[in-house]
Amino acid sequence: MDDLYPPIDPHENGMLDVGDGHSVCWEVCGNPAGKPAVVLHGGPGSGAAPMARQHFDPDAYRIVLFDQRGAGRSTPHATEPGTDLSVNTTWHLVADMERLRTHLGIDRWQLFGGSWGATLALAYAETHPERVSEIVLRGVFTARRSELEWIYNGGAAHLFPDAWQQYLAPIPDELRGDPMAAYRELLHHPDQAVRERAAIAWSSWEGAIVSLIPQRGFVADYARPAFALTFARIALHYFGHGAWLEEGQLIRDAPKLAGIPGVIVQGRYDAVCPPVTAYELHQAWPDSRLILVNTAGHAVNDHSILRNLRQATDDFRPRE
Numbered sequence: 001m002d003d004l005y006p007p008i009d010p011h012e013n014g015m016l017d018v019g020d021g022h023s024v025c026w027e028v029c030g031n032p033a034g035k036p037a038v039v040l041h042g043g044p045g046s047g048a049a050p051m052a053r054q055h056f057d058p059d060a061y062r063i064v065l066f067d068q069r070g071a072g073r074s075t076p077h078a079t080e081p082g083t084d085l086s087v088n089t090t091w092h093l094v095a096d097m098e099r100l101r102t103h104l105g106i107d108r109w110q111l112f113g114g115s116w117g118a119t120l121a122l123a124y125a126e127t128h129p130e131r132v133s134e135i136v137l138r139g140v141f142t143a144r145r146s147e148l149e150w151i152y153n154g155g156a157a158h159l160f161p162d163a164w165q166q167y168l169a170p171i172p173d174e175l176r177g178d179p180m181a182a183y184r185e186l187l188h189h190p191d192q193a194v195r196e197r198a199a200i201a202w203s204s205w206e207g208a209i210v211s212l213i214p215q216r217g218f219v220a221d222y223a224r225p226a227f228a229l230t231f232a233r234i235a236l237h238y239f240g241h242g243a244w245l246e247e248g249q250l251i252r253d254a255p256k257l258a259g260i261p262g263v264i265v266q267g268r269y270d271a272v273c274p275p276v277t278a279y280e281l282h283q284a285w286p287d288s289r290l291i292l293v294n295t296a297g298h299a300v301n302d303h304s305i306l307r308n309l310r311q312a313t314d315d316f317r318p319r320e
Helices: 050-055 090-103 116-127 145-152 161-168 181-185 192-209 217-221 225-239 278-285 305-314
Strands: 013-021 022-030 035-040 061-066 111-114 130-138 264-267 288-293
Touching: 013 090, 022 050, 022 090, 022 305, 035 050, 035 116, 035 130, 050 061, 050 305, 061 090, 061 145, 090 116, 111 116, 111 181, 130 278, 130 305, 145 181, 161 225, 181 192, 181 225, 217 225, 225 264, 264 305, 278 288, 288 305
Parallel strands: 035 061, 035 111, 111 130, 130 264, 264 288
Antiparallel strands: 013 022, 022 061
């Protein structure tokens, strides 16, 4: 079995006014009469990637992708001067998903998301379980303080001390006790050059640790200023507010997912989102199946991760 289905183009797209001056860019591909599935991109702030269309059998699925507020082709973009991020929260995104579902005439849909996309999938499903047919997650993240401390305040530094030093480089010595808080300040610095340097360093850190074996291509992609500025600004906005979730809320409320079948694909050596979170979610979600991939980290393009994701969506295809 191939890891991905062949590339496809959307047959329908548009901009949906979701209120607060925001419009969300969406697209649909695959079978117009197929089983609905929606892809929730990571970040927050990374935007939808064309490769995400390829996780699904296009003959069986009606595949929906959208760019979350402030990201990708949605407007206004987070990097535009004066963009108000106060109306860009987890619960705004959950409401946007409901507007999009209604706009597209979908009754229930399969949720597919990794990393931050897994966070949003859980927040939506626990709020609207009656609208969810199945859930497929990768690299589970639930925005608990322990998870944020691990990746941004020193935990993962024990595995990547060289990349950690580069991550710390833009931060003044007196602010290094709380790097995440320091980066929030730097991203609001009046000097554009300071903001850009900080955004690139913040984003490059994740690029350096996202794959099991570090790859220059990931670092280069994450270091692109256009990507890094959006990624850093939205992510720090979300994580600085704990994603507007009560501590541990998504795992605490996982019993609300009872009756919704799900597959969790998790790299055993995921340094961005360590597998303990996926394991705890699986324990709390009675209808989930956890696949721990012993040869993978966090990156979605790992062949063993892709193969298991495709198997999950294939297993959830409509049966004749």
